[in-house]
Amino acid sequence: MIQKFLAKSYKVSLFAFPFQHRPHQARAFEERPYQIIPLDIESFCQKAGVNYIEVPGWDEAGASVVNSVAQKPDYFITVIAKIIPQHFIDGNTIINAHPGLLPENRGVDAFKWSIVNQAPVGISLHVINRHIDAGRVLKRLEVPVIASDSYDDLCARAYDMECDLLANFVQYLDNNQACNEVDINSPLSRKSIPEEQNQKFDSVFQEYKKRVCL
Numbered sequence: 064m065i066q067k068f069l070a071k072s073y074k075v076s077l078f079a080f081p082f083q084h085r086p087h088q089a090r091a092f093e094e095r096p097y098q099i100i101p102l103d104i105e106s107f108c109q110k111a112g113v114n115y116i117e118v119p120g121w122d123e124a125g126a127s128v129v130n131s132v133a134q135k136p137d138y139f140i141t142v143i144a145k146i147i148p149q150h151f152i153d154g155n156t157i158i159n160a161h162p163g164l165l166p167e168n169r170g171v172d173a174f175k176w177s178i179v180n181q182a183p184v185g186i187s188l189h190v191i192n193r194h195i196d197a198g199r200v201l202k203r204l205e206v207p208v209i210a211s212d213s214y215d216d217l218c219a220r221a222y223d224m225e226c227d228l229l230a231n232f233v234q235y236l237d238n239n240q241a242c243n244e245v246d247i248n249s250p251l252s253r254k255s256i257p258e259e260q261n262q263k264f265d266s267v268f269q270e271y272k273k274r275v276c277l
Contacts, residue, residue, distance in 0.1 A: 064140065064142055064226065064229060064230065065077065065107075065108075065111065065113060066111075067226065067229075067230035068140075068230065069111060069112075069113070071230070074114075074134070075111075075113045075114070076113065076114035076115075076116060076132070076134075076136055077104070077108055077113055077114070077115050077116065078116050078118050078129060078139075079104065079105075079115065079116065079117050079118065080118050080120070080121065080125070080143075081118075081119070081120055084099065090261060091261055091262055091264065092175075092214055092261060092264040092265070092268075093218070094162060094174040094175065094218045094221070094222075095162070095218065095222055096219075096222065114132075114134075116128070116129075116132055121145075121147075121148055121151075122148075122150075123150045125151075126148070126150040126151045129151060129155075130154065130155075137156070138156050138157075138158060138232070139155055139156065139157040139158065140157075140158050140159075140229055140232070141157060141158070141159045141191070142229075146195060147191060149193045152191065152192060152193060156190055157190065157191045158188065158189070158190055158191070158201070158229070158232050159188075159189060159190075159191050159198075160186060160187070160188055160225040160226075160228050160229050161173065161186065161187045161188075161189060161196050162174040162186055162221060162225065163176075163177060163185065163186070163187065163196070164177075164182075164183060164185035164186075164187055164203055164205070165187040165189055165196060165197075165200050165203065165245050166197075166200075166245040166246055166249040167182065167249065167250075168182065168185075168252075169195060169196035169197070169245070169249060169250065169251045169252065170195060170196060170250075170251040170252030170253055171252050171253060171254060171255055172252060172254070172255045172256050173196070173252065174218070174221065175255075175256045175261070175264070176252055176256060178264075178267060178268055178271045179256055179260060179267060181271060181274060183205050184205065184206045184208060184217065184221065185203060185204055185205040185206055186203070186204050186206060186221055186224055186225050186228060187200055187202070187203050187204075188200070188201040188202040188203075188228045188229070188232060188235055189201060189245070190239055194245075194247045195251060196245070196251070197244075197245040197247050198244070198245060199238075199239050199240070199241070199243045199244050199245070200238070200243045200244075200245060201232065201235040201236065201238045201239060201243070202228060202235040202238065204224055204228065206220055206221045206224060207220070208271075208272060208275045208276060209276070210272065210276040212272065213265075214264065214265060214268045217268075
């Protein structure tokens with residue numbers, strides 16, 4: 064994402080939060096590529112001319128660091144899977160890409176639940192608020208499903224579309240109107256799909272594809 068923003072000649076700052084690396088326990092049929100890459104991020108930022116800012120944590124002291132930085136960014140883009148505390152949201156515009164169509168498909172395993180529930184697969188760009196997968200929706204896109212797709216093919220297409228939405232967020236800012244606010248009473252998934260379904264997800268996807276590719 065940094066490279067995409069730099070290619071647009073944006074001035075970029077990266078806010079680095081404490082992170083504890085744990086061994087990756089891959090689930091069968093992941094919907095996103097593994098996010099941890101062997102890269103010295105601080106050195107990369109220095110060479111790329113990116114302002115690298117360490118934030119001590121997710122408490123109010125951390126928010127104070129973000130909000131007091133010189134030349135504070137006009138917009139913040141999230142590249143983490145975390146519910147962001149309200150003291151970071153206040154006074155900031157924080158934009159996220161969600162792997163599901165909002166408001167219909169909020170919460171955990173949204174991408175897979177779309178397939179399990181025989182619903183359209185899509186992605187949404189939204190300005191976050193304190194509620195899960197809520198806020199104002201800037202753009203929704205259905206992800207095309209092609210008859211020759213494997214599940215990995217579809218996931219890769221969706222992931223690329225998410226990255227492009229984030230990179231081009233500026234062109235959707237005019238859609239930041241109250242009428243696009245997600246109803247927080249819309250259904251919210253708090254659970255992953257059952258492991259039994261996850262283990263045989265290829266067959267679940269094949270059945271889904273037969274229906275949508277008719």
